Amino acid sequence: MLLENLRKQVLDAALNLIKYRLVTLTGGNVSGRDPETGLVAITPSGMEYEGLTPEDIVVLDLNGNIVEGKWKPSVDTKFHIYIYKNRRDINSVIHTHSTFASCFAALNEEIPCVVTTLANEVGGSVPVARYTPVGTDEMGPAILEVIGDKRACLLANHGVVAVGPDVRHALVAAVMLEDAAKVYFAARCIGKPIELPESEVIKAKELFLYKYGQK
Numbered sequence: 001m002l003l004e005n006l007r008k009q010v011l012d013a014a015l016n017l018i019k020y021r022l023v024t025l026t027g028g029n030v031s032g033r034d035p036e037t038g039l040v041a042i043t044p045s046g047m048e049y050e051g052l053t054p055e056d057i058v059v060l061d062l063n064g065n066i067v068e069g070k071w072k073p074s075v076d077t078k079f080h081i082y083i084y085k086n087r088r089d090i091n092s093v094i095h096t097h098s099t100f101a102s103c104f105a106a107l108n109e110e111i112p113c114v115v116t117t118l119a120n121e122v123g124g125s126v127p128v129a130r131y132t133p134v135g136t137d138e139m140g141p142a143i144l145e146v147i148g149d150k151r152a153c154l155l156a157n158h159g160v161v162a163v164g165p166d167v168r169h170a171l172v173a174a175v176m177l178e179d180a181a182k183v184y185f186a187a188r189c190i191g192k193p194i195e196l197p198e199s200e201v202i203k204a205k206e207l208f209l210y211k212y213g214q215k
């Protein structure tokens with residue numbers, strides 16, 4: 001089996017989307033790129049993640065051709081591939097429909113950096129990519145128009161895309177974005193959330209990039 005370890009990471013992340021309630025049923029998708037071969041492992045389309053094995057994860061080349069796999073790849077394959085083709089620093093793309101972040105996607109509203117979590121794990125505020133129809137060539141460019149060096153963006157009227165240098169970092173960005181979106185949602189209900197100063201955002205971002213955990 002090609003890319004067994006990466007396929008296991010992609011499947012594990014997909015199961016975590018269910019665990020952290022970022023998707024329901026077959027919603028969302030996960031992919032990872034192998035830096036050595038350039039091949040991409042992506043979840044199959046329309047299949048619930050529980051019960052899948054690494055063999056069910058589809059391996060593609062950067063033209064979107066199936067290299068190994070028995071199922072059709074995600075309906076969102078085009079934007080995953082577009083991101084990999086245009087951003088060498090990104091080796092994982094995760095798409096979710098997480099509830100609170102999707103509220104702001106429905107409002108076409110950026111989530112400001114009102115808690116250090118967003119600075120730490122996403123790199124600051126969360127921009128909104130313009131609406132594009134699912135499965136089209138437009139979604140990839142719309143995402144790269146806004147995401148910059150952030151680790152996540154909202155998809156207008158749709159959901160969330162999180163990215164990272166590997167599957168683990170992209171998963172953490174997706175989970176922590178939803179945490180921060182819940183806080184922002186509740187804070188908006190109570191009063192007027194206060195944005196962190198840019199200087200503090202930079203400090204919090206760098207702390208997690210260079211010092212957090214066992215670094």
Ligand SMILES: O=C(CO)[C@@H](O)[C@@H](O)COP(=O)(O)O
Nearest residue numbers: 027028029045046074075134
């Ligand atoms: O949001 C969408 C389609 O609108 C997709 O993420 C979701 O339905 C999952 O599709 P796939 O199972 O990845 O083909």
